[in-house]
Amino acid sequence: MASTPLLRTDDRGLFCEAGGFYIDPWRPVERAVISHAHGDHASWGSAAYLGAEPSVPILRRRLGEAARIEGVPFGERVRMGGVTVSFHPAGHILGSAQVRVERGGEIWVFSGDYKRRADPTCETFEPVACHTFITEATFALPIYRWDDTPVVAREIFDWWEANREAGRASVLFCYALGKAQRILGELARLTDRSAFVHGSIEPLNECYRRAGIAMLPTRPVSETAKGQSFAGELVLAPPSAGGSTWMRRFGPASTAFASGWMRVRGTRRRRGFDRGFVISDHADWPDLLQTFEEIGAERVLTTHGYAEPLARYLRERGMAAGTLTTPFEGETED
Ligand SMILES: [Zn+2]
Ligand SMILES: [Zn+2]
Numbered sequence: 001m002a003s004t005p006l007l008r009t010d011d012r013g014l015f016c017e018a019g020g021f022y023i024d025p026w027r028p029v030e031r032a033v034i035s036h037a038h039g040d041h042a043s044w045g046s047a048a049y050l051g052a053e054p055s056v057p058i059l060r061r062r063l064g065e066a067a068r069i070e071g072v073p074f075g076e077r078v079r080m081g082g083v084t085v086s087f088h089p090a091g092h093i094l095g096s097a098q099v100r101v102e103r104g105g106e107i108w109v110f111s112g113d114y115k116r117r118a119d120p121t122c123e124t125f126e127p128v129a130c131h132t133f134i135t136e137a138t139f140a141l142p143i144y145r146w147d148d149t150p151v152v153a154r155e156i157f158d159w160w161e162a163n164r165e166a167g168r169a170s171v172l173f174c175y176a177l178g179k180a181q182r183i184l185g186e187l188a189r190l191t192d193r194s195a196f197v198h199g200s201i202e203p204l205n206e207c208y209r210r211a212g213i214a215m216l217p218t219r220p221v222s223e224t225a226k227g228q229s230f231a232g233e234l235v236l237a238p239p240s241a242g243g244s245t246w247m248r249r250f251g252p253a254s255t256a257f258a259s260g261w262m263r264v265r266g267t268r269r270r271r272g273f274d275r276g277f278v279i280s281d282h283a284d285w286p287d288l289l290q291t292f293e294e295i296g297a298e299r300v301l302t303t304h305g306y307a308e309p310l311a312r313y314l315r316e317r318g319m320a321a322g323t324l325t326t327p328f329e330g331e332t333e334d
Pocket of ligand 1: 036
């Protein structure tokens with residue numbers, strides 16, 4: 001067996017020398033294999049991109065019409081140089097994939113970002129047996145445990161209802177890609193009212209609708225007439241829109257943030273939201289540990305967030321574990 005590891009980081013990204021490609025490179029490269037369309041994983045400027053088929057429309061939206069993007073169906077094996085590559089659902093956002101790389105019987109899986117909770121807007125995570133598993137560690141501390149999603153969806157709906165009765169707008173901050181669509185998908189099980197969305201969210205909703213995902217009907221805030229009343233309405237917006245003049249048009253409003261970070265009470269207070277809803281597109285602590293057990297990896301390499309504490313925890317339990325330094329961000333606070 002060759003002595004170079006199948007995947008290793010260099011200044012451009014996670015490099016597979018035997019296959020002649022990078023996974024989720026953070027600088028432009030010749031051949032990029034992409035786990036999913038979030039900005040810290042799908043960066044601009046590479047000569048060619050390969051991703052799971054359902055992620056292609058979103059990648060195109062993010063990387064531009066001129067980008068060379070090819071899709072491969074989930075599970076299909078592609079020969080690249082001396083290795084075989086395949087994509088497997090990560091359950092994070094629509095089309096998000098784990099990348100499996102095999103060379104002469106040795107199997108590595110790069111998880112990308114992943115979650116194990118049910119999500120009506122994306123494919124379900126598939127455990128893939130491997131020797132080395134590169135896992136994200138965004139929420140890898142025992143305090144991070146998610147409630148069942150239908151419970152959280154009901155909390156969001158009840159908050160909207162209470163604001164409606166009080167004549168207030170409900171402004172819910174969440175990531176434009178993935179979280180917004182998941183919330184709209186969950187709420188569609190509770191109501192058929194429509195919601196307003198920030199201009200950055202609507203084009204992504206269109207990608208999801210074209211893929212056949214059911215969500216609440218939405219209208220972009222930017223297309224409403226001047227003087228539109230938002231009393232009683234639900235508005236979804238990315239965190240970057242908060243505190244700006246964009247907020248003024250809503251009149252009296254209750255604000256909330258939907259994020260895994262809302263598990264820690266101080267975070268909500270510090271950020272000045274009226275409410276926090278604990279809902280994340282990343283695995284929580286029990287789901288991380290359960291995943292390592294299910295796939296039977298001999299070695300786990302951790303990256304994103306609490307990489308070091310997670311690797312230490314695994315080593316203390318007799319597992320081979322180490323960290324991998326990458327600029328991936330997981331779920332940032334803003
Ligand atoms: Zn992501
Ligand atoms: Zn990430």
